[in-house]
Amino acid sequence: xxxxxxxxxxxxxxxxxxxxxxxxxxxxxxxxxxxxxxxxxxxxxxxxxxxxxxxxxxxxxxxxxxxxxxxxxxxxxxxxxxxxxxxxxxxxxxxxxxxxxxxxxxxxxxxxxxxxxxxxxxxxxxxxxxxxxxxxxxxxxxxxxxxxxxxxxxxxxxxxxxxxxxxxxxxxxxxxxxxxxxxxxxxxxxxxxxxxxxxxxxxxxxxxxxxxxxxxxxxxxxxxxxxxxxxxxxxxxxxxxxxxxxxxxxxxxxxxxxxxxx
Amino acid sequence: xxxxxxxxxxxxxxxxxxxxxxxxxxxxxxxxxxxxxxxxxxxxxxxxxxxxxxxxxxxxxxxxxxxxxxxxxxxxxxxxxxxxxxxxxxxxxxxxxxxxxxxxxxxxxxxxxxxxxxxxxxxxxxxxxxxxxxxxxxxxxxxxxxxxxxxxxxxxxxxxxxxxxxxxxxxxxxxxxxxxxxxxxxxxxxxxxxxxxxxxxxxxxxxxxxxxxxxxxxxxxxxxxxxxxxxxxxxxxxxxxxxxxxxxxxxxxxxxxxxxxxxxxxxxxxxxxxxxxxxxxxxxxxxxxxxxxxxxxxxxxxxxxxx
Numbered sequence: 001x002x003x004x005x006x007x008x009x010x011x012x013x014x015x016x017x018x019x020x021x022x023x024x025x026x027x028x029x030x031x032x033x034x035x036x037x038x039x040x041x042x043x044x045x046x047x048x049x050x051x052x053x054x055x056x057x058x059x060x061x062x063x064x065x066x067x068x069x070x071x072x073x074x075x076x077x078x079x080x081x082x083x084x085x086x087x088x089x090x091x092x093x094x095x096x097x098x099x100x101x102x103x104x105x106x107x108x109x110x111x112x113x114x115x116x117x118x119x120x121x122x123x124x125x126x127x128x129x130x131x132x133x134x135x136x137x138x139x140x141x142x143x144x145x146x147x148x149x150x151x152x153x154x155x156x157x158x159x160x161x162x163x164x165x166x167x168x169x170x171x172x173x174x175x176x177x178x179x180x181x182x183x184x185x186x187x188x189x190x191x192x193x194x195x196x197x198x199x200x201x202x203x204x205x206x207x208x209x210x211x212x213x214x215x216x217x218x219x220x221x222x223x224x225x226x227x228x229x230x231x232x233x234x235x236x237x238x239x240x241x242x243x244x245x246x247x248x249x250x251x252x253x254x255x256x257x258x259x260x261x262x
Numbered sequence: 263x264x265x266x267x268x269x270x271x272x273x274x275x276x277x278x279x280x281x282x283x284x285x286x287x288x289x290x291x292x293x294x295x296x297x298x299x300x301x302x303x304x305x306x307x308x309x310x311x312x313x314x315x316x317x318x319x320x321x322x323x324x325x326x327x328x329x330x331x332x333x334x335x336x337x338x339x340x341x342x343x344x345x346x347x348x349x350x351x352x353x354x355x356x357x358x359x360x361x362x363x364x365x366x367x368x369x370x371x372x373x374x375x376x377x378x379x380x381x382x383x384x385x386x387x388x389x390x391x392x393x394x395x396x397x398x399x400x401x402x403x404x405x406x407x408x409x410x411x412x413x414x415x416x417x418x419x420x421x422x423x424x425x426x427x428x429x430x431x432x433x434x435x436x437x438x439x440x441x442x443x444x445x446x447x448x449x450x451x452x453x454x455x456x457x458x459x460x461x462x463x464x465x466x467x468x469x470x471x472x473x474x475x476x477x478x479x480x481x482x483x484x485x486x487x488x489x490x491x492x493x494x495x496x497x498x499x500x501x502x503x504x505x506x507x508x509x510x511x512x513x514x515x516x517x518x519x520x521x522x523x524x525x526x527x528x529x530x531x532x533x534x535x536x537x538x539x540x541x542x543x544x545x546x547x548x549x550x551x552x553x554x555x556x557x558x559x560x561x562x563x564x565x566x567x568x569x
Binding site: 084087158192253258 | 266326373490497508
């Protein structure tokens, strides 16, 4: 299939000057995605959500589209932050955090949706080249001196923990074509999705070959009240602490009034 | 119904938290303790990050001790002077404790230290209390008069210098053990998120010979300030106080406490102490098991420089 695709590309390259004559053969496909909103607010009732991203193919070949040989992978990547991975080991019967490895710039969340299972869309090598998929993101160790085996072990553990908490997720079949050109992608937002700027990217594959990519930005933030509390706690810690203490005293005092017995 | 906690940054079930607060409030009303030693482990079992569970536990304790101290103040069973001296020590202890807390958090050993401290403290206090109360129950069964601690009986603590008179407690004693006790409680309060009532009450009774009726009021009085101070410092240095979480626990706790007090009045003192001892031991054992059993995940993720 790949060789066939290469052959098609070669043929295209050769026939470029004659493009006008073979209009149906020289499709210059493009992909666009749009978000219904550029900001998602996390409110008090937030317990994870599905985010729908719409997109369209431009100048798609109707024949290829009919045969379902266009594939789309949509990624929603959270802001990158440093992470420490720790491993517990048994010391005198007690489990203690011993070894650790720090990584810089690890996406806090990474949700992928695709039209078909990943191994059916293209070769592992092209995923690697595009650093596409949770398994292919490059995690930069903070200490490059660490032995490669340790780095590999902790990188694997990092991905597994992220997947287990739902921050790294895959939704095979999460991208559906609504018409020949229009598609809809559903990516999962975990209940503890990080706030910040998220990047949505869509990758278009044609006959198993990467064609084009398009991206959009999404701001995830806490809604008014939660955001205000968070900001207050981080920027005016002492005042926030003072308010927390007052609230506790007030609650204790109210409790006595409501349940007064003496 | 779930609610998103702004500081812990996770969503939790409101009713679970209210029920947790109510259950602990019931027990704390029944036994006359703050309940911090139950709330913090419960929050940790419920997947709240330990750093947040501790700081929020301290915040929650204020509510129950404040309402308790108010009623003791009305009855005149609160020694302000003794409480004040305990408090002076408490502030020093908390400050050291918070410093240790931040240090442990940055080297990734905070969770272990919190668990170990809980196992050791709860195991010791629970064990001693259980031993004492079972003996008392046996003594009453065999018909012997309950042994009362003779006042005026002196131990080494009463030979220390810098003596001070505490009228409400009818006590003339050195301030050194009082400040040391306050400091120890302050230290535990900041690291364990507890008020420290379960250590303070026996220590005041058995070590300093403070009359039992003054002990609870005074202990509650000092706990308000130690936990308030702990809450403030945690909020300032670690930003780990979740006011939303604390509020839900308080509401449940204050309501539960009222029924706990009624239930407690139907039981005899030594029975109550034996029950409390078993509860304390159960929490200690549960935490100890977690230390020794192979964890489901030996890897954990955290933000550098924090928990």
